Amino acid sequence: MKNKFVHPYIPNSVPEVKAKMLEEIGVSSIEELYSDIPERLRFRDRMKLPEALPSELALKQHMHAILSRNKNVHEYDSFLGGGVANHFVPAICDEINGRSEFLTAYAGEPYEDHGRFQALFEYQSLMGELLDFEVVNVPTYDWAQAASTSIRMAQRITQKDEILVSELIGPDRRSAIENYCKKAMKITPVRHDRTSGLIDLDDLRSKLNDNTAGIYFENPSYVGVIEHRGEEISQFVHKAGGLSIVGVDPISLGILKPPAQYGADIACGDIQTLGNHLHYGGCLGGFIATRDEEKFVMEYPSRLFGITKTEMEGEWGFDDVAYNRTSFGVREKGKEFVGTANALYAITSAVYLSLMGPDGMSEIGRHLIQKSLYAKKKLEALAGTELKFSSASFKEFVVDFSNTGKRVKDINAALLNRKIFGGIDLSQSFPWMGNCALFCFTEMNTQAQIDRLVSTLEEILA
Amino acid sequence: MESLNKKYKRLRNFHQAKWDEEIIFQLHNPGEKGLIVNRVETQIEHMTGDGISEIPESMLREQKPGLPEIGQMRVLKHFLRLSQQNLGADFNIDVGQGTCTIKYNPKINECFVRDPRESDVHPMQDESTCQGTLQMLYEMHEFFKEISGLDRFSFQPSSGSHAILNMASILRKYHEDHVDGHQRDELITTIFSHPSDAAAAKVLGFKIITLHQEENGLPSVEALKRVVSERTAGLFITNPEDTGIYNPDIDEFTAIVHEAGGLCGYDQANANGILGITRAKEAGFDMCFFNLHKTFSGPHGSGGPAAGVLGVTKKLQDYLAVPVVDKREDGTYFLNFDLAHSIGKTRQFYGPIPVIVRAYAWIRSLGVEGLEEVARIAVLNNNYLLSKITKIRGASSPYSAGKHRIEQVRYSWDRLYKETGVGTHDVALRMADFGFHMWSSHHPFIVPEPFTIEPTESYSKEELDEYIEGLQRISDEAYATPEIVKRAPHHSVVHRVDHSVSDDPEKWAITWRAYLRKHRDRLVEEDVQIEG
Numbered sequence: 001m002k003n004k005f006v007h008p009y010i011p012n013s014v015p016e017v018k019a020k021m022l023e024e025i026g027v028s029s030i031e032e033l034y035s036d037i038p039e040r041l042r043f044r045d046r047m048k049l050p051e052a053l054p055s056e057l058a059l060k061q062h063m064h065a066i067l068s069r070n071k072n073v074h075e076y077d078s079f080l081g082g083g084v085a086n087h088f089v090p091a092i093c094d095e096i097n098g099r100s101e102f103l104t105a106y107a108g109e110p111y112e113d114h115g116r117f118q119a120l121f122e123y124q125s126l127m128g129e130l131l132d133f134e135v136v137n138v139p140t141y142d143w144a145q146a147a148s149t150s151i152r153m154a155q156r157i158t159q160k161d162e163i164l165v166s167e168l169i170g171p172d173r174r175s176a177i178e179n180y181c182k183k184a185m186k187i188t189p190v191r192h193d194r195t196s197g198l199i200d201l202d203d204l205r206s207k208l209n210d211n212t213a214g215i216y217f218e219n220p221s222y223v224g225v226i227e228h229r230g231e232e233i234s235q236f237v238h239k240a241g242g243l244s245i246v247g248v249d250p251i252s253l254g255i256l257k258p259p260a261q262y263g264a265d266i267a268c269g270d271i272q273t274l275g276n277h278l279h280y281g282g283c284l285g286g287f288i289a290t291r292d293e294e295k296f297v298m299e300y301p302s303r304l305f306g307i308t309k310t311e312m313e314g315e316w317g318f319d320d321v322a323y324n325r326t327s328f329g330v331r332e333k334g335k336e337f338v339g340t341a342n343a344l345y346a347i348t349s350a351v352y353l354s355l356m357g358p359d360g361m362s363e364i365g366r367h368l369i370q371k372s373l374y375a376k377k378k379l380e381a382l383a384g385t386e387l388k389f390s391s392a393s394f395k396e397f398v399v400d401f402s403n404t405g406k407r408v409k410d411i412n413a414a415l416l417n418r419k420i421f422g423g424i425d426l427s428q429s430f431p432w433m434g435n436c437a438l439f440c441f442t443e444m445n446t447q448a449q450i451d452r453l454v455s456t457l458e459e460i461l462a
Numbered sequence: 463m464e465s466l467n468k469k470y471k472r473l474r475n476f477h478q479a480k481w482d483e484e485i486i487f488q489l490h491n492p493g494e495k496g497l498i499v500n501r502v503e504t505q506i507e508h509m510t511g512d513g514i515s516e517i518p519e520s521m522l523r524e525q526k527p528g529l530p531e532i533g534q535m536r537v538l539k540h541f542l543r544l545s546q547q548n549l550g551a552d553f554n555i556d557v558g559q560g561t562c563t564i565k566y567n568p569k570i571n572e573c574f575v576r577d578p579r580e581s582d583v584h585p586m587q588d589e590s591t592c593q594g595t596l597q598m599l600y601e602m603h604e605f606f607k608e609i610s611g612l613d614r615f616s617f618q619p620s621s622g623s624h625a626i627l628n629m630a631s632i633l634r635k636y637h638e639d640h641v642d643g644h645q646r647d648e649l650i651t652t653i654f655s656h657p658s659d660a661a662a663a664k665v666l667g668f669k670i671i672t673l674h675q676e677e678n679g680l681p682s683v684e685a686l687k688r689v690v691s692e693r694t695a696g697l698f699i700t701n702p703e704d705t706g707i708y709n710p711d712i713d714e715f716t717a718i719v720h721e722a723g724g725l726c727g728y729d730q731a732n733a734n735g736i737l738g739i740t741r742a743k744e745a746g747f748d749m750c751f752f753n754l755h756k757t758f759s760g761p762h763g764s765g766g767p768a769a770g771v772l773g774v775t776k777k778l779q780d781y782l783a784v785p786v787v788d789k790r791e792d793g794t795y796f797l798n799f800d801l802a803h804s805i806g807k808t809r810q811f812y813g814p815i816p817v818i819v820r821a822y823a824w825i826r827s828l829g830v831e832g833l834e835e836v837a838r839i840a841v842l843n844n845n846y847l848l849s850k851i852t853k854i855r856g857a858s859s860p861y862s863a864g865k866h867r868i869e870q871v872r873y874s875w876d877r878l879y880k881e882t883g884v885g886t887h888d889v890a891l892r893m894a895d896f897g898f899h900m901w902s903s904h905h906p907f908i909v910p911e912p913f914t915i916e917p918t919e920s921y922s923k924e925e926l927d928e929y930i931e932g933l934q935r936i937s938d939e940a941y942a943t944p945e946i947v948k949r950a951p952h953h954s955v956v957h958r959v960d961h962s963v964s965d966d967p968e969k970w971a972i973t974w975r976a977y978l979r980k981h982r983d984r985l986v987e988e989d990v991q992i993e994g
Contacts, residue, residue, distance in 0.1 A: 011922040047608040052829025067579040069594035100552035101545040106762035114955035115548030116764040128973035141620035175807035228518035281585025282815025294967040317959030327661030337661035339623030344763030355496030358526035363499035370513035
């Protein structure tokens with residue numbers, strides 16, 4: 001048996017070991033173990049892949065060469081948001097996120113994996129406090145999936161098939177919702193006032209009908225506007241027999257009212273902002289939260305970990321709540337589907353909320369409002385620029401460059417030359433807004449950065 | 463158990479960490495701080511005041527959220543203790559979670575995803591500043607073309623189940639665009655394919671037809687022929703299925719479905735035993751997906767992050783979710799949103815990047831020969847276990863006796879249960895006493911008292927022998943002293959949990975606040991401290 005090479009990841013490549021194992025099995029070669037695969041299905045060619053880099057150092061050198069082609073939000077001043085944002089990640093979030101025990105575990109029982117059950121139960125509980133709801137799921141993929149599922153939950157709960165969707169939700173989410181819901185439901189857009197950015201209540205009322213399963217809107221909206229008439233909106237929808245579903249950036253909730261307190265029946269959103277890194281938009285986690293009512297709980301597709309006792313007095317135990325609503329329990333007879341999603345990020349967010357506490361969440365909320373308000377005043381004062389919407393905003397707002405004679409695309413290119421990531425160009429995703437950009441300000445942006453943004457824009461627009 | 467301890471030399475005298483750790487809310491001590499938020503600069507403070515006067519009053523939170531207040535070190539300690547009460551694959555001979563391909567997650571790959579040049583890149587940055595990540599996505603696309611034989615890949619799917627949703631979305635759109643006078647709304651799958659093959663397709667409106675196994679453990683060509691019709695939209699199937707038996711008629715399956723006017727999606731969530739051996743293309747599939755957190759070494763994160771890269775043939779390449787990654791003639795990479803028939807976006811932004819980066823590094827480390835060796839050794843290890851486990855009293859491997867399996871086997875403790883009253887759940891709990899995990903099966907339990915073992919390529923022969931000895935010992939115990947097994951675990955974190963509340967809306971508690979509302983009396987009675 002010839003063996004050219006033993007890779008560090010594959011211990012049993014050692015020829016003597018292979019031989020012993022083959023002997024135990026009673027075959028003379030590994031090839032024999034593939035005898036059930038007919039020759040016509042065998043791939044006898046060789047995959048064309050680049051040469052292996054089995055040396056860890058060589059791999060590291062290769063990867064560093066690739067990574068050095070990226071620029072990040074530390075090398076450049078970033079004013080990008082739009083669903084994920086550059087927030088501070090406390091050291092302990094990184095520490096726990098990287099722990100082998102959590103990082104490499106999967107689907108153990110609530111015995112040998114008691115830790116992840118408790119950590120995820122605590123995640124649910126901490127989010128429950130932030131959201132003022134008693135039920136929170138083990139997160140799904142992202143906000144887009146959380147919103148899509150929230151809408152389908154509303155359909156099942158109300159037994160109605162039309163969902164009203166605010167036109168100022170994230171464009172990615174709009175597309176994902178469309179794909180997920182369109183055949184099963186009618187999706188009707190709800191207009192926002194072009195000046196205030198608030199939901200057009202007349203338009204909303206005109207669209208409510210007997211078949212309304214609910215409304216889905218985001219607050220703050222994708223473009224940062226704070227909708228202060230949530231109570232009224234929820235009441236209108238409730239009167240029509242529908243549910244109020246609100247998407248929310250959870251980092252706002254130390255200072256802004258959680259959806260549950262203005263009539264929402266379902267809240268959803270993304271946990272990236274709670275202690276998780278950006279990863280080019282690849283580190284998301286979608287939460288869904290509701291009241292603790294059987295008719296709501298039984299419509300979740302997600303795992304829901306519950307706290308219980310064990311046979312030993314004084315011991316906490318954990319368990320799946322109502323497992324037989326899930327597709328793990330009953331395949332296609334379950335509610336939608338469930339599988340591996342983003343537990344590690346939920347554990348990380350649990351750490352974040354535990355560190356922040358009530359004061360920390362309140363202070364970060366205030367900080368974000370102050371930062372963006374400062375930037376708002378400065379940007380508004382620039383010659384030619386205008387704020388697109390008159391309403392209060394959270395950490396993001398839209399700047400209208402229509403009167404500057406310059407396209408956002410060109411402005412951003414000029415900013416990039418000065419090592420600034422300018423606001424998101426909205427001209428493709430929201431054509432009706434015209435030549436606008438969505439700017440985001442977080443605790444990571446210093447006053448000096450904001451001042452430099454403003455002075456650089458001044459030069460570019462001059 | 464002295465004599466048994468001597469007999470089973472490989473087994474450890476194990477005890478898992480047990481900290482008896484509080485629920486985090488019980489650590490609350492008013493005034494303690496875990497973290498201080500930085501203040502805005504004085505000038506900003508002067509200019510904006512407290513900021514909140516700008517916010518409409520109806521939107522101001524009246525009471526701060528009821529989060530606990532805990533000093534920083536205590537928060538750290540709490541979560542470290544919880545981590546010690548969790549048995550990650552880095553500690554464990556984690557062959558007991560069959561179908562999930564728990565393998566070594568190389569530590570070097572963690573350095574790459576924790577490098578700020580990867581972790582701190584915003585998705586809306588100009589593409590010229592993300593060329594490194596885009597390059598990896600593009601190269602991965604090229605790698606998967608080779609691995610599968612299909613033509614174009616999307617990184618949108620956030621998991622295997624989500625890849626199935628993407629396949630079902632493409633299936634639906636394709637039939638909408640190619641109306642042939644039939645209403646194609648039936649999706650065929652098999653009982654030993656993942657539950658999501660059925661469930662995720664159902665979400666999009668497909669009626670599910672599930673083929674069951676014949677005596678040999680495989681779905682039959684005849685059964686498939688009976689269910690295909692002008693209503694057939696497609697087939698989603700795993701191969702090998704959960705049993706680890708390779709379906710040699712797989713190309714006939716795809717031919718039959720194509721003949722009926724349907725499309726075929728290959729669930730290759732787990733492809734660990736067949737890398738470079740057999741591919742989706744040769745088996746006639748139109749679509750296939752791979753779970754990067756399984757075959758391609760992404761750590762499972764206690765239940766995610768995941769990634770399910772989805773590939774299609776040329777015929778379907780414009781149907782994929784956007785964006786895909788392309789390369790310009792000048793060598794730069796870009797996100798291409800311009801696909802004529804795209805199902806749109808199914809995820810925000812561009813994919814679960816950290817999972818993809820780790821998988822990229824893993825493939826680069828191994829190369830072609832390495833990937834082929836992964837498959838070969840995974841199959842060697844699996845058949846070694848098969849040979850050993852079927853010699854254990856009370857254990858068996860239903861279906862196709864004497865046949866080899868690919869990368870996993872669904873075994874049964876049926877005989878053990880009938881002869882001793884010890885079932886697979888009991889064995890699983892007893893395995894925890896030796897530092898092992900053993901999983902049963904997806905539901906429904908077609909195989910009675912099931913357990914599913916998949917050793918992958920990562921574990922040495924000595925480790926496999928240790929795991930086998932655990933199973934052997936528990937079998938011996940079941941016949942000699944079954945109570946030990948039925949009362950297990952004894953050396954794990956906690957004892958058997960009380961399941962009686964979990965289906966009772968009056969008693970279940972999904973958050974601490976719900977627990978306090980429903981069970982406060984009990985806590986008071988038991989004198990349990992609610993806060994620190």
